[in-house]
Amino acid sequence: MEIKDLKLKWSNISAITNKDGFKALRITAKCFPDLFIGIDKNGYRCLILFIPLNVDVKLNGADKEKLLLEYIKSKNVILIRLNDPDFQDLFNDLVLSLFLKIKDIRDAKEYANQLIQGFYKWAEFFTDKYKHELSREEIKGLFGELFILNEYIAESTPSNINDILSSWKGPFDTTHDFIFDYKDIEVKTKDLTKPVIKISSEHQLENEFDKGLELLIVSVRMDLVEGRSIYDLLLLAVEIIRKNNGDLAILLNAIKQKGLTVNNSKDYNNYRFIVDVTHLYDCMAVGFPKLSVSNIPDQIRNLNYLLRVNSLGEFMIEEKKY
Numbered sequence: 001m002e003i004k005d006l007k008l009k010w011s012n013i014s015a016i017t018n019k020d021g022f023k024a025l026r027i028t029a030k031c032f033p034d035l036f037i038g039i040d041k042n043g044y045r046c047l048i049l050f051i052p053l054n055v056d057v058k059l060n061g062a063d064k065e066k067l068l069l070e071y072i073k074s075k076n077v078i079l080i081r082l083n084d085p086d087f088q089d090l091f092n093d094l095v096l097s098l099f100l101k102i103k104d105i106r107d108a109k110e111y112a113n114q115l116i117q118g119f120y121k122w123a124e125f126f127t128d129k130y131k132h133e134l135s136r137e138e139i140k141g142l143f144g145e146l147f148i149l150n151e152y153i154a155e156s157t158p159s160n161i162n163d164i165l166s167s168w169k170g171p172f173d174t175t176h177d178f179i180f181d182y183k184d185i186e187v188k189t190k191d192l193t194k195p196v197i198k199i200s201s202e203h204q205l206e207n208e209f210d211k212g213l214e215l216l217i218v219s220v221r222m223d224l225v226e227g228r229s230i231y232d233l234l235l236l237a238v239e240i241i242r243k244n245n246g247d248l249a250i251l252l253n254a255i256k257q258k259g260l261t262v263n264n265s266k267d268y269n270n271y272r273f274i275v276d277v278t279h280l281y282d283c284m285a286v287g288f289p290k291l292s293v294s295n296i297p298d299q300i301r302n303l304n305y306l307l308r309v310n311s312l313g314e315f316m317i318e319e320k321k322y
Helices: 003-014 085-102 108-123 136-154 161-167 230-243 248-256 264-268
Strands: 023-026 034-039 045-050 067-072 077-082 183-191 196-199 212-222 273-282 305-308 316-321
Touching (some): 003 023, 003 085, 045 108, 067 108, 077 108, 136 161, 161 230, 183 196
Parallel strands (some): 183 212
Antiparallel strands (some): 023 034, 067 077, 273 316
16 A cells, blocks of 8 residues: 555545535455444544454544544543644645555554554654754755765665665764774765865764774755756655655654654745765775874863865765766
8 A cells, every 4th residue: 555545545535525524445355354434413524443352452542633532441542633634734744654554464463552552652743833943054964964874775675674764874973973883984975166174073984893983065046947856855855754664753753853844844944055076085095094082181171173075085985976
């Protein structure tokens, strides 16, 4: 099942005439649990899971601003209801995510618990209260990281896409922007004509746990007509994640660290960039110019400095033009 199939089902439900007000359709015959989507008498969209009579569900319920979770014991139903129609697209993602999570589970207690756990995981994304204003430099940096993330997940498969999504640590303000098992990658986004990048600590170009470390420089220029925004890149990421049955919550949790949702990222559509070229450098090569923990005195801390990129040619691994 894909989002387009889900949207069609919502249309089919809307066309149903029901004097009792509540209308529902099974999500698909390919789902082992009895999982339905519905529209209640007040027009609110719902996800409904029917539980066998012999299964005891421990659920106190949760009535959040945008979502309701409750167990209706008289009907043996776990109900998730969307309280705000402005979040219908995100609710579709929640429905699809929970469907994929439980569709093949045959133990009723397990699929009930998975649905409940999934609700709490997703509920935190149904808010418009945690936004804070991002500066141009923050937006540009996030744009570069999202551009690289999309490059990585475009080559992914359903078996590894979640690992790739989880590797993106930039929004969490960790030491490096992408953390893989065998190497880390630090991403720097700069204006095309700018000859330097800013290194903001003695840890940014220091490798960890004997892994490799690479510096990936994304050179961009601002273009309000032909350029793309962080919203455009997020939409592309969502599309790829859905295509590969990935866990969209991983991406949503990452951008939440910057006060963003996919929807409110549209507020920054006036910042649009074109990527002209990327350069990848080996920070572990002998002679690579850097000030880091391993080559400065212990007494020196909280460094930040400018690194001239046109002097890094001998350490370049790859150049990609777009």
